[in-house]
Amino acid sequence: MKEDDSVLVMGEDVGPKGGVFLATEKLTAEFGEERCFDTPLSEDGIVGVGVGMAMNGMKPVCEIQFQDFIFPAFDQIVSEAAKIRYRSGGQYTVPMVIRTPYGGGIKGGLYHSQSGEAYFAHTPGLKVVIPSTPYDAKGLLIASINDPDPVLFMEPKALYRAFREDVPDGVYEVELSKTRNVTEGGDVAVFCYGAMVPVCADAAKRIKDSRNKDVRVVDLRTLMPLDEESVLQAARDCGRVVIVHEAPRFCGYGAELSALIAERAIESIEAPIKRVAGFDTPFPNTLENYYMPDARRVLDAIEEVLDF
Amino acid sequence: MSELLQILDETGKKVGKAPRVKREVLLQIYRAIVQTRAFDDRCMKLQRTGRIGFSVPNLGIEAVSAGAAAAMDPIRDWFAPYYRDFAMLFYHDVSAEKMFDNMFGNCEDNAVGRQMPVHFTFTEPAKFFSISSPLGTQIPQAVGMAMAMKNRGEDSAVITTFGDGTTSSSGFHSGLNFAGVYKAPIVFLCQNNQFAISCHSDMQTASESYAIKARAYGMPGVRVDGNDALAVYKAVSDAAKRAREGKGPTLIEAYTFRMGGHSTSDDPSRYVDAGLIAKWQKRDPLLRLRNWLIGEGHLTEERADEIANEVAEEIKQAADAAQAKSRPVLGTIFTDVFEKMPSHLEAQMEGCIKHHAERDEAVDEKGEFPL
Ligand SMILES: Cc1ncc(C[n+]2csc(CCOP(=O)(O)OP(=O)(O)O)c2C)c(N)n1
Numbered sequence A: 001m002k003e004d005d006s007v008l009v010m011g012e013d014v015g016p017k018g019g020v021f022l023a024t025e026k027l028t029a030e031f032g033e034e035r036c037f038d039t040p041l042s043e044d045g046i047v048g049v050g051v052g053m054a055m056n057g058m059k060p061v062c063e064i065q066f067q068d069f070i071f072p073a074f075d076q077i078v079s080e081a082a083k084i085r086y087r088s089g090g091q092y093t094v095p096m097v098i099r100t101p102y103g104g105g106i107k108g109g110l111y112h113s114q115s116g117e118a119y120f121a122h123t124p125g126l127k128v129v130i131p132s133t134p135y136d137a138k139g140l141l142i143a144s145i146n147d148p149d150p151v152l153f154m155e156p157k158a159l160y161r162a163f164r165e166d167v168p169d170g171v172y173e174v175e176l177s178k179t180r181n182v183t184e185g186g187d188v189a190v191f192c193y194g195a196m197v198p199v200c201a202d203a204a205k206r207i208k209d210s211r212n213k214d215v216r217v218v219d220l221r222t223l224m225p226l227d228e229e230s231v232l233q234a235a236r237d238c239g240r241v242v243i244v245h246e247a248p249r250f251c252g253y254g255a256e257l258s259a260l261i262a263e264r265a266i267e268s269i270e271a272p273i274k275r276v277a278g279f280d281t282p283f284p285n286t287l288e289n290y291y292m293p294d295a296r297r298v299l300d301a302i303e304e305v306l307d308f
Numbered sequence B: 001m002s003e004l005l006q007i008l009d010e011t012g013k014k015v016g017k018a019p020r021v022k023r024e025v026l027l028q029i030y031r032a033i034v035q036t037r038a039f040d041d042r043c044m045k046l047q048r049t050g051r052i053g054f055s056v057p058n059l060g061i062e063a064v065s066a067g068a069a070a071a072m073d074p075i076r077d078w079f080a081p082y083y084r085d086f087a088m089l090f091y092h093d094v095s096a097e098k099m100f101d102n103m104f105g106n107c108e109d110n111a112v113g114r115q116m117p118v119h120f121t122f123t124e125p126a127k128f129f130s131i132s133s134p135l136g137t138q139i140p141q142a143v144g145m146a147m148a149m150k151n152r153g154e155d156s157a158v159i160t161t162f163g164d165g166t167t168s169s170s171g172f173h174s175g176l177n178f179a180g181v182y183k184a185p186i187v188f189l190c191q192n193n194q195f196a197i198s199c200h201s202d203m204q205t206a207s208e209s210y211a212i213k214a215r216a217y218g219m220p221g222v223r224v225d226g227n228d229a230l231a232v233y234k235a236v237s238d239a240a241k242r243a244r245e246g247k248g249p250t251l252i253e254a255y256t257f258r259m260g261g262h263s264t265s266d267d268p269s270r271y272v273d274a275g276l277i278a279k280w281q282k283r284d285p286l287l288r289l290r291n292w293l294i295g296e297g298h299l300t301e302e303r304a305d306e307i308a309n310e311v312a313e314e315i316k317q318a319a320d321a322a323q324a325k326s327r328p329v330l331g332t333i334f335t336d337v338f339e340k341m342p343s344h345l346e347a348q349m350e351g352c353i354k355h356h357a358e359r360d361e362a363v364d365e366k367g368e369f370p371l
């Protein structure tokens, strides 16, 4: 915001309160109400207004308080933000960011826990970015703000307070559409993103300890457009693949990864591609910990592909 | 500013024309507010000690829910409330234990531990429609419930409630528009407690009031003192009567103040002026009603103390009973997705149960496999 006057933040409670997760804390105090402001309680309004601002020279960063509440804005995102460049032959563009906390881990029940990335990754014209570390959160967010296209920036809320990491002062970008290897290895490739990254890293450590196998945990970081080459390379190098996400399995993002690998790297694959995912049910509250994939479930899948 | 309907002033003195209300109804309104306070207080303590995850303070707004509930009929009418409406349930004798079952998300929770606390759902003793977190969604649904009543020629009505912030949602606008067009037998009750989490209602709308929005949808709008249970009762009774007579919907704005935080996760001192809280403390809805009831001879100090003691005991027992219950069994993750469970879910359910049967995490508090 210091570097670029056209960047502004809007959403419910993002002003003086600093957002319900305090992600925008002190921004109003520092940059004033013109640059960081509360809006009426209307997600379609927030995104629709953001689309208009973006077309007219601003770089809005709109917050949707929980990803579960994004659906009133689905029309503005899917039919508008994502398609305006295409339908105007590039005359109008929408360089906006929609930030939204997603995923389980806070006892939020049906409507404060969902992982809806597949709906959005399925939308041509919309980028979908999910960080899993503080360093990436900053670098990917700056890259998203500077990106000429609309970006849905999904923040794994389970990680907000999970651990600390120093991040560099000042502006830096983490390039979009580039995966990151969380661990190096050539025995099993585990693809994941968001809050599942530490879960998979934990499973990788356990299998190293128990069976001395090296797992390559790949954090996808950008779901759309995907870094296909790195995914295929990891699949080819390891020959065994596990895909992990919290979202329901059916038509989840793992289905796309699995199909991609099956289509383009099948000759290197030595075991069935395994998916570890949320169940195909709404998200429960009391039994949340039984619903969310944990290191134990990931470990089972890794063992299965190893033992095939 | 639209006129504010008030019957009892801040001290409990009658300043408007009191509606004819049976003594039992008045005392039940009073009791529902007392119950709400005790329930609210217990929930705050349970949350602070980590026994429940979340609650929503109702302090200060109780007269809105209690007064409105009293104007509706638990047999014929349907209720589509929102989360800050505890007194509406208490008024119609929903058991405190059943409410705590939801707060704990235990095996007897009607929502089967699937929803967060304060997302109640009941069909008995009245139709209290399952509360949804996505705000405003219940408003057009409530209109649909009302249109179904009209379609069958019933003399029943629906009441739906929502906060001031929720008037900005598209559900509010499409709901009121449909209700106006089809003259649906419905009462829209907006609890204007002046905040939507941290956002003051000033930035929610540029209209001079919420009630005035009714005009654009072709229905009457009424603004009422939400800390005056009698005034709320009167406004909702009149609106329900209109609805039953086929004259269509009404929008009521109950002007009140949320004395606590938005929820147990919220720190209102970050954004609410202390002076505002002090000002509204003097407008306490319980004290006002109590003073008036005593003045009218409907209540005595002694009886009021007895009620407080009875309620304290009731709430304590209900909380203890709910807390003692186990959590829902694992299979409940998979039921009620569809009426008939598809095969892929059956397979996932079996896998989940087997997985946890083999792990120590699967053992529940009582040391039994939870299925
Ligand atoms: C569609 C939607 N957007 C955002 C939220 C998050 N949220 C929960 S309560 C709330 C404020 C509601 O304010 P109001 O309608 O005034 O009701 P109050 O809580 O003040 O009683 C918000 C923004 C939500 N639940 N649903």
Ligand SMILES: [Mg+2]
Pocket: B163, B164, B165, B191, B192, B193, B194, B195, B196, B197
């Ligand atoms: Mg409010």
